[in-house]
Amino acid sequence: MTEHRPRVAGVGLAKFETPSKSGDYCEMTEVAIRAALRDARVDLADVEQVYAGYVYGDSTSGQNALYGSGMTGVPVVNVNNNCSTGSSALWLARQAVLGGTADCVLAVGFEQMRPGALGAHWDDRPTPFARFSAVVDARYPDHRDAPLAARYFGGAGLAYAERYGTKPETFAQITVKARRHAAQNPNAVFRTPVSVAEVLDSPHIFGMLTRLQCCPPTCGAGAAVICSPEFARRRGLDARVEIAAQAMTTDQPTTFDPPDLLNLVGYDMAARAAHQVYEAAGIGPEEIPVVELHDCFTANEIISYESLGLTPPGTAEKFVEDGDNTYGGRVVTNPSGGLLAKGHPLGATGLAQCAELVWQLRGQAGDRQVSGANVALQHNIGLGGACVVTMYRKVD
Template structure:
């Protein structure tokens, strides 16, 4: 990368329960895209390319969505990288700009989902054909394979191992859910805005022991968008007050370490999250000690704890104590998932990673309203997908 890239416009729809609103994916994409362009104060005609993330729509759904913004003939890319799809589209946009190829790129992500738990990626129920068959094979060798939702099962087993190895408690896992549901009460974009006590979270229906319903992210409909531009574009259009620099960004995929231990803690992505974080820190020249606000991939409460460790916020095994002591909420060392995170804000796969960066942009500009993190200057987004991909993005107020 020879140049800098900046976020100058972000937008998103409210994330909603599937089938709760009469809209199509192109409607939500238009809403998010128009919001991002309006935030940047530029017309769609200046956009040169558009990487667009989605997982559950047809192959050229990106074109169908982007055409709602204009018919300018620009290249449109359909991006699918499981739950890391949105951040993958954003990373592509950043690469187009930072390489000098383009001055203005729109990253867009959307998802129109079905009710109920996500499947295991096999499509036909035969997990031997799934892209994550290796991951489930590691789980099955140690824990067997039960008839609970497969993604909850693999993360639930990671939670069991963490509890056995480090003494992490059910109460500490529930503290993640309690924190994130409480944060979402101030977020008008969140799918859920109810506040739950730790006791209520523990008493909610068990999905896969020890994870209860209020510790699991829901399926969601929604979209998010970001306008990514060069330093030259920022100056030419007087966008200095809007600009947030993408100071570092890295993707890592599974390595031998992910599978060698036979542990679900590694299979669900802690090693690749650690690698992506290390590379993003190196590129940005910043470390976790410089970060003020974090949006991370809490698809299940245990993954928030695993990510604390992968990002270097604490030693391995100490993440339960970190959340229990209040270090990751307002008044603590960091504010993690001020949006409510995936657990409470929602998780439309193609939009999630971009929505995380929209939330961070608002905080770094001082525009997050009642959930504003005071004096926030550096933000970090972490987005992960099994199969696998982990992307860490470090944002800095320009």
């Protein structure tokens, strides 16, 4: 079966930047696409389909972003699944190759974000977050002035801490780790180390969350060339990284009823997607040495350790305190620095996670290389909602 699994032939990134420093989305995307094609050793003319992900932009921005690299006339499908957009584009690219409708497909994601917290851009129609806000507002009615995403994930962090007694310092340690990892990543936005005290002393946002526990608005782009093993053999490509399994899940009634803030931010979605991937790949969480997971807030990294089965329910604090989430521990989480330090350009995040894990499996991650990595897990979540979990494996 492994002979038919799609391969990641090439990956590329444009360096992530804050909105005040970045170029426009077309410039960033051209850099990422050209890097991925060069890494794969293919031309844009070899690509049969393109899936372009972005959240904030006009219709057909995907075509506009692609045209700087060339205009070949192939189908371009625009994708928007909130913060899981990049992985959703990757999911579609894999589906096309796995289903035999294309041999070489490009997944690309980009975002040109504005400064400040995320907000609604369309206030003249129903918001997809009405159900989410109703659950949070019922629990914390006096905090509606806090940023939307911080209320959701901060509320989930409070619920987790109330259930298991997790200390504020434990959440802060996630940012400390993220910055330490990002210091070795030239593509990351925030590479300066911070202490637990500095994290806790930064401006309070909501719940246990301080500013340094929230991912920054970021601009950037990422791309991946996905191909069939047959295409790779014909062209003599480096296709040693396969997508061993992948799953996308969406909300079920348990997201909202009974009210559970962990499920509201995707705990059960992630658990279902991870279970499907472990079953399909025949690889369990205890076998994974490196993970790129969706740490949009420190609270979500804590929660995700357990939803992905990396540690049993209620043990995330011990997992952190024992150093099992970093180098020398059981599984290195977010060697790139994650969303907290590398940055979170919504449409590009899933492709950036893919790139990091491909480099890890090829042994090309430099000073942040995880020794002996032969499998890797990716977790990308977008509220509203979609969760994509992907297992990569190095093959001979």
